Amino acid sequence: MKEQYIADEQRYEKMTYRRCGKSGLKLPLLSLGLWHNFGGNDDFQNAREILRTAFDNGITHFDLANNYGPPYGSAEENFGKILKQDFAPYRDELLISTKAGWDMWPGPYGNYGSRKYLISSLDQSLKRMGLDYVDIFYHHRPDPKTPLEETLKALDHIVRSGKALYIGISQYSAVESQRAIQMLKDLGTPLLIHQPRYSMLDRWAEDALLEVLGNQGVGSIAFSPLEQGILTGKYLNGIPDDSRAAKEGIYLPSDRITPQLIKKVKRLNEIAANRNQSLAQMAIAWLLKDQRITSVLVGVSKPSQLMDNIAALNYLHFEKDELQAIEEVLK
Template sequence: MNINDNSGITNYVAKADRYEQMKYRRCGKSGLLLPMISLGLWHNFGHTDDFNNGRQLLRTAFDFGITHFDLANNYGPPYGAAEDNFGRIFQKDFVPYRDELIISTKAGWDMWPGPYGNYGSRKYLIASLDQSLKRMGLDYVDIFYHHRPDPETPLEETMGALHHIVQQGKALYVGISQYNAEDTARAQEILQDLGTPLLIHQPRYNMFDRWVENGLLDVLRQKGVGAIAFSPLEQGILTNKYLKGLPEDSRAVKDARYLNADHITPEVLDKVAKLNAIASSREQSLAQMALAWVLRDETITTVLVGVSKKQQLLDNIEALKNTKFSSDELKQIGQILG
């Protein structure tokens, strides 16, 4: 029986066939499977966003087998807002499904004033996770990441803090984000010696940003570490959004913090148009092909998407129907990308 809560949205019962809608990959050499599409809460879950829209996005994701929700301490705005709103939605809709969910959060960017609210000290990481758990109303997260390298704190201290967090039972697994190949190898070795495996790396990776191909993917394969690619659509450039110029409601126009309109040059738009032609020949949208392209290498466990509308999420999931590329397609794409 459906009963309205005070938002006007009926109580949530997940679709019975949700696991028939999604494909999963093993995360490195771990026992954990992740959906090939994961939902990120970087945008659209702050206090300035529509709470009920965010709630519907999370429901839709889970109904289609997306079990992994990715957060960070400073996602908002303001900082902490995404975790706070996720916690409210979790309590309303997802408590019965906790053991079916992978909930991740991170710490590493500025979060509160003073010397203890940033980077990678043991003090900051443990305090931040305690705050995150309180905001979300959780006893533990499934994955806790160090969000970026810290040039000053010894890597042994940062990895030791991640190990301690697992030992405390506040996270089941740990990961890192934006680390280069050399530091990733060192982090993995330190954690292995401590007895806590490095589960996953979260790098930026898409057709226009391929830095991970210069050594990082090799390290992840050698060490048995999974990968979740963020910004696989280059903040919307690898979609049909900019094929006809800059729409007024686009992120490039509204918020230059994340995508500056100056970056969308005629050269970039020419490449986008050529890529779009290849996508059409594959009977995919450009966004679907861009996601499939990142997932073509099984070293990438999952791609992290951010959406503002339900249909965007459903369209992204459709990418999984064709993640294979012919050698000719890969050659054509390579020539376009240069």
Template structure:
């Protein structure tokens, strides 16, 4: 069936300006890290992407290595761009990244100009695109001069292969230096993509200040801590969860009795706010306006719908924030 997007898709979504740019990002963006690869259901992925766009999510975040197998998420997305989203390309913000291992040999990962430009060329072919809207250096390279990595990002924009550039998982100090280099080159840093959640607050120790001072946007990945900040873990580790399967960075050993106790208290606080835990966790990440967009993952349509509903209640009372701090400090 031909896809016709919801005519009301922009009425309920919140859009935030990204740093010192003309670009607006939806407060909730959809990442294709999991559940959109070659081993996953194509029709389920299609249903999630359609529903996300119908809800006003215009930003879809990919990377060269997303799958599995690596590259297959971009291939799947490229197919749907042709069959479903071709009429809406100019309404979409499509991002990709390079930094992790993609092919054999010394040029298949990290941050060299050789790798970044070659990888983006491959990503564009997989998705059938002339350009991406945002291209990221996926992780800092301890062996390549930062000038070379940022120079590659600048060259990519000048070649017309990306409209904007970003970095991911860079420290405050690395970010500050990257900003200076890119400003000298004339391609400002648009956005930083760090991990950030109630249980992972490293960006509050300097990075957020650097981003704010330099007017760089922020999009937080893993705002639900790979599912920990959802109702799934209220009773412990579910059999089919990521922790039980030890996928990604989440292991069963991490889900301690102490952590489950905190999750339960946060769950009760969320209920008092009229939200589920995931919705409160997303609202918390977006509080104060220092995060431009929260980047969610999903395995089914209902999760996307529930997460977008977090935007119905983004405000926190001072007492609620104080209670959250007390729970997390226990």
């Protein structure tokens, strides 16, 4: 693939965009996460083809973090190479995000939420990607030991220094989010977006978080919408040898794939089939039925998976009886 990449001229006609809270920013309904399959141990040309496919279909938002890989930092390095090779002319059409908050380097300054860590980490991320700024910089998780004021003032400083255009948080509870929203408002750098883990099988965000975000005009982008592959139908007939549950077990322990869970997933799969959708497509559509969800963040291992996910956007409507049937399964 040495030829010059030219983006599909029809890309913006293929995607729908949703305003991020009350901000001036719009996100594509589907965003691409580089958590898996973009690291130093992965197929570089495949990663490049996934990114091209995404942008050709109107996906403008690429989401990274400092420790995505493996090894740590390698997803940002590979993205930086692909950005330079293919997307440099389109930089102003892209929303590039990265994060810091989990372990990144040894010692007391390479983790959590201190000013020292967040600013140093972003400087490293920018260098790895060859960027002057990112569009969104997230605190990746709450830090119970660092004063929230310190973390948020660091994020405010990052925006004022021009290293990020917007700031976000991830996995903060409703109460923590409410505090962060108010403090950032007082600092003069509004919170743009929250990135919660959210799927049909993991609905903690519904407890109060989405209500807080909706009331405060903050956007949200759901990650792990397919519950690490459970909602793709991959595990309907057991645990495949090449699956994440079989190979890694960190984020999806194999003992989680219980007969009870598979029974639920099979019933959901039947509902999806009656909608003429794959289970993955229905799971994505189910999240987007809520207007408080700005975008759904997907991770894929090949371009064809991404195209299957994009096809979910062709049918986002749910009949009342379909929602009732889904709730009957999930309860």
